Amino acid sequence: MAVGRRGPGYRTGMNLLAELRRRFQQALDHLVDDSDVYTSMVRPAQDARFGDYQANCAMPLGKILGRNPRDVAESLVASLKVDDLCEPPEVAGPGFINLKLHQEWLAAETARLVDDPRLGHQAVEDPLHYVIDFSSPNVAKPMHVGHLRSTVIGDALVRVLGFQGQRVTGDNHVGDWGTQFGMIIQGYRQFLDADAYAEDAVGELARLYRLVSRIAGYHETSAALPGQRSRWQERQAELGRLEEMIAEGDKSRKSAAKKLRAEVAGLAETIEAAEVELAAVETDEHLARLADQHPEIAEASRAETAKLHAGDPENRALWEEFLPSCLEAMDAIYRRLDVEFAERLGESYYQPMLADVVESLEQRELARTSEGAVCVFIEGNDAPFIVRKSDGAFTYATTDLATIRHRVEQQQADVILYVVDARQGEHFRLLFDTARLWGFAETEFTHVSFGTVLGEDRRPFKTRSGDTVGLESLLDEAVVRARRIVDENDDAKPEGPELDEATRAAVAEAVGIGGIKYADLHHNRDSDYQFSWDKMLATNGDTATYMQYAHARILGIFRRGEVDRETLRQGGPLIVLGDEVERALAMALNRFADAIDVTATECRPNVLTQYLFETANAFSTFYNACPVLKEPDAGRRDSRLALCDLTARVLARGLSLLGIDVCEQM
RNA sequence: GCGCCCGUAGCUCAGCUGGAUAGAGCAACGGACUUCUAAUCCGUAGGUCGGAGGUUCGAAUCCUCCCGGGCGUGCCA
Missing domain, CATH: 1.10.287 (Helix Hairpins)
Structure with missing residues (x-):
């Protein structure tokens, strides 16, 4: 489910793709009224052989206009003004339009990124207020692996939407009243x-x-x-x-x-x-x-x-005594995960409002009593939405409705995201439908659902003895395992170990925690995924470590070459893309803004992880093929240094938007 | 019974609102280190996209049925 796709807050940033789409729009306006539909068919080429970008709109247009799609493509190309950006467009196959960017334009665009703190991304002009409900553990029960996905995905969304320029409130709706x-x-x-x-x-x-x-x-x-x-x-x-x-x-x-x-x-x-x-x-x-x-x-x-x-005073006093230390224990884990919440309004906060919620629903004749319970019946759903049990107690349905009212009326939420297990899908369908009928039709509600974490036996992840895995021990083990790898690698360096104890510990923390987060984020959140220590901490392949390593290598170049990055940027180096791998890296760097926006609109952090892996991979290839410090031509050397600097910034920024740390050296 | 989700390479998974010869990582095999950090790179091999129909110029993607798996289903959250 796309979030805010058509909302006023969403706007594609200034970037290559956006510019190409604008150009196509002008050409398309000669042909159709609803050119928007067709500009979205301009996209990155899925195969490098077809160039950098491709437009797939001629085929459907051919159908609608009753013309041969290749003819449509030809006439589109004829009225398309892109000669300042691309080589002459080519029409291929049934009517694909293939675009290859001019080397000069790509180089110029890349040079613009060098002194752009936002790396080519343009912040949204009309921010929406996103309230993101995530993590939400039960207070006083130790957090376990089941809380990981919501916490990690939710935190990434807070960061990415925040970077986009949206107003974001992360809210930990803790279970403190159960x-x-x-x-x-x-x-x-x-x-x-x-x-x-x-x-x-x-x-x-x-x-x-x-x-x-x-x-x-x-x-x-x-x-x-x-x-x-x-x-x-x-x-x-x-x-x-x-x-x-x-x-x-x-x-x-x-x-x-x-x-x-x-x-x-x-x-x-x-x-x-x-x-x-x-x-x-x-x-x-x-x-x-x-x-x-x-x-x-x-x-x-x-x-x-x-x-x-x-309201028993003794129990209330005990609850008030217990709560602070329980919350503090939770916070310790969040600190370790580097996760922050703007709000932490738990279930108890909404208790005083619940009776009124039920009353209001009854007054509007949305709810009625059935079998002793007060229920909202939503057309097309078998199960009722129970807001008060027959014993008089309220349910989490009631609390969730009270929470919606609070978020919309007190916090002016435009969009509310619930980062919650897929199994609660039915609950949220009923909740959203009820909320809309109740008068919150202007608010966008989205259940950002995710699958289960499975063990290597394909059953929900448990310890060998069958207990759920505590989150703290999970993090500890990740760091211990990461530390072994850090030690091994540093000890094996040809010129001897380079890292002192404190650095090793810091690297192990970044690699271990980052590995856990990345393993989670790089899967499509909808699917269940199989937890595997070996895969997430592997020293090769699509892991957090891979990108952290690429980042550390880049900083190594600047360290060894004694090049100051800030000075380099201010020097406004020209970008020269002589080599194919330099060009490929530049293309990747220019796609950053788009990766951010797609991640945000789709609420899919795996879009960003995939982008970062491709970028890190483009860099590693470049690193292998193109000497930087050893390059004799000064202009070329500066150009490569600028590409390195940009890559490091894209990786560090991208990883930080996923809540993953980088290191200077590893 | 009803509802939702899933089935893609030996393994773990991508595949955006249908687009060209279906992609990655791991594992396998073959190459690249007097190194700007080999925690790397390059290459090879590997797939009837669960099956059968249908819609379409074009389907892993949309529709129907079937097979196989998971989850949810009136007073837990």
Whole structure:
């Protein structure tokens, strides 16, 4: 889903592509009224053999005008004024128009980038206010790998849209009002280790949370197990009957049998997991005793949550005591990830508004009571959007609606992006539809959805023992692994190690954290992706390291040549593109602005990662083929130095827009 | 049952609103270091784009059906 594509805030920057499109527009205006549609068919050539850019509009135009597409292409070329930019356009195949830029023009455009702090990107003229809802972990539960994608993608979008010149508010809509607090309160009353709490409050609270949820889970699992076993038997028997029928030739049962087989397998898995969970508690003497003593702990926890929500002063005081240290623990991870939020308005913030939300929906006759719950029914959807449960409690649907009202009315949001798991797609469809009916039709809502992180076994990423992976330990491991690679490489340098301890540590941090982020960002966010240490920290290929290395090499050139980059830029060096690889690099550098805009409009950081990889690759090829410092011709040397400087700036800027650090040396 | 998503090279994935001979990385194989850092570069090989129809001048992309997988589905978030 494109965001703001037609909004007033979106405007393609001044760049090669935009200029070519303007030229085509003038030529197209002779032929059609809606030239906009066709200028978008001018795009970078998908194959270098066809030149630098191609226009694909002659074929559809031929159809509409009832003319031969090649003739249309010819007459388009005839009225096209691009001789200052390109070689004479060529018509190829069924009517493609191929464009190859003049060397001089490309060189001049590249030279313009040299003293342009925005690297050819023009900031939007009419910024929109984007509120970006991302990360949103539950307070007091340790963050885990599941929070990674939302955090990393959301942060990249904050940065990219901000660079575009949009007004951006990143908001961490934390879960600070949920059932986990009931569990912690319950744990605090029953199991507190006061010394541990004094020493490390968050650690102790996390322990209490895990303990209570484990005991509650034990009883729940234990209660459910017999039913699951008998259901498994039942299904298994039914499956046997079906298979017999199929064996006897009744093919019509095949699909039903398949479904059943999946269900049986699923049940078996659930049962096995349950048995493991129960055994783990039962074989632990301490845990077993606690479980035995507290059979009603889940109910008790729910009661504590209800009391908190009802305004019970004691529970409220505990909540207020717990919250700051929990938030501080979260912030420590964000600092490490270098992620910042402009706002952190959690669920609790919206609590006072919820009753009014429901009332307002009822008044407008959008919501009505059904089976005891207050629901909004959206046409075309089976499931209702429940804003108040039959027990009177509000749901996250209610909170989300209150949040929308706040963001639009108080914060003047034009666009709200939700960087959330794809599984919540249905919730957001209902939410957006309800919000529009409720009166927020002017606001653009987008669910920036993403797939699951899978382990190497293709199942959701877990530790070997089956627990979810804590985010902190994930980051630690990345850095440890990165450090090994840094050490290995530095130790292996032909002239001996170059990096001191502090530098090695800094490089390992950049490479490790950058590797994790890049692995996430370079996949299309819609698809699930397989987490792999080896791939993300590989020293070769399409990784963060590859670009960080290219960047470090460039700085190495300036260091060794004792060339001051700022002085170089101010000298206004001429760009000479004598070599094919220099030309290819210049082309890549000129595409920066477009890569930014596509990333922003599509909310797809992988567009930017792909661009950066291509640019780094163009540089590496150039680096291999074209000596810079050794180049005898001074003009040519300065031109190459300027290309190096530009590349370093594009890479550093691009990576920083993805939240990834670069190093001076590695 | 209904709804959503996915199936592209041995592996992991790109492929923008349909465009030319479907691309990358890894792995494999062959080359390039008295180095401006080889954490690099260049080259070779590898694909009935799950299958069958349809729309179109033109389909990995749009439509229908089928096969295979995942997820969601009334009071968790």
